[in-house]
Amino acid sequence: MTCLGLAGNDVLGSSSEGTPCGGIQLPLSPLEEDSDWKCDRCPITLSSSQVNDLVTRIGDEVENILRGGPTVKQLEELLDKVSTFLHPNHYHCYAVKHSLVQLYGHQHGYKPQQLTQQQLDKKYGIHVRGLLRTVINMCRGLLTTTETLDPGNARLALYSSVLQYETHNAVVQSARRRLSQQPPGISREELASKVKEARQLLVRAGQALAPEPELSAGGRMLCLVDKSLKELDIWVKELGLSGTDRG
Structure with a gap:
């Protein structure tokens, strides 16, 4: 979890002039359930009960919001909040982000054709000029x-x-938008690269889901992946691209 201590003369945080130390609280004895936790940058130490209490309270809030059918805005605000206390890879942050990337592409106002370039960039981790930016980075x-x-x-x-x-979805949407610009904002070589990347993502998803029962959540996801793969291959043929259909 993130250390809430302040760097400077007052390491306990009572001074208004202090700045966050930026450290991470880690257990002194990882194999012991009641181990104290210490910051890797400053002297602040927390007891296991303090850490457990904070993580439990955060977990309760995350669970309640996820159960309530949250909006993108609610999840973005929740992520900002929990990120103040927890490492970006903490499982509570992971749960919020995983739900968020799915809403970005499917909730009204955040569907691929409605996303700004800024939102697409945030979702997929690609820095592209314009207004689409929210999904590749997070995914x-x-x-x-x-x-x-x-x-x-x-x-x-x-x-x-x-x-x-979801990553494939945003990569394709971003490529489509850039291709539709006049003149096209993407070269044929880069377009082929993006299409190949998207196809590889779908193939990997399909391979991971292959053992899933047909009527399970995984089986339904596999059907969606297969459908998207066929649609992508059709688009590749329409574009006249070669060397991308086998990823």
């Missing part, structure tokens, strides 16, 4: 975390597949 960060925790897709196949699908 790629979540994918890195997911693949680190479960490199073989033994436990988190559905999570990673959703992220791969």
Whole structure:
């Protein structure tokens, strides 16, 4: 979790002139349940009960909001709040981000054709000029975390597949928008590269979901992935691109 201490003369934070130390609170003895936690940058130490209390309260708020069918705005505000206390890779932050990237592409006002370039960039991690910016960055960060925790897709196949699908969705939408500009804002070589990337993401998602039962959430996601893969291949043929259909 993020350290809330202040750097400067008053490390306990009573001085208004202090600045956040930017450190991370880590357990002194990771294998001990009641281990104290200490900042890796400043002297502040927290007891296990203090840490557990804070994480529990944050978890309750996250769970309540996610259960209530939140809007994009609510999740963005929640993410800003929990990020003040927790590391970006903390599981509560992960849960909020994972829900957020799905809403960005599907909630009214945030569908691909409605997203600004600024929102697309935020979602996918691509810095593109203009007004579309919100999904590749977040998706790629979540994918890195997911693949680190479960490199073989033994436990988190559905999570990673959703992220791969959403990343492909924004990559394609961004490419389509740039292609529709006059003159086109993307070269044929870059377009082929983006299409290939999108196809690889769908193929990886499909491979991870292959063992899922047909009527399960994973099985339904696999149908969506297969449908998107066929649509992408049709678009590739319409564009006359070669060398991208096999990803």
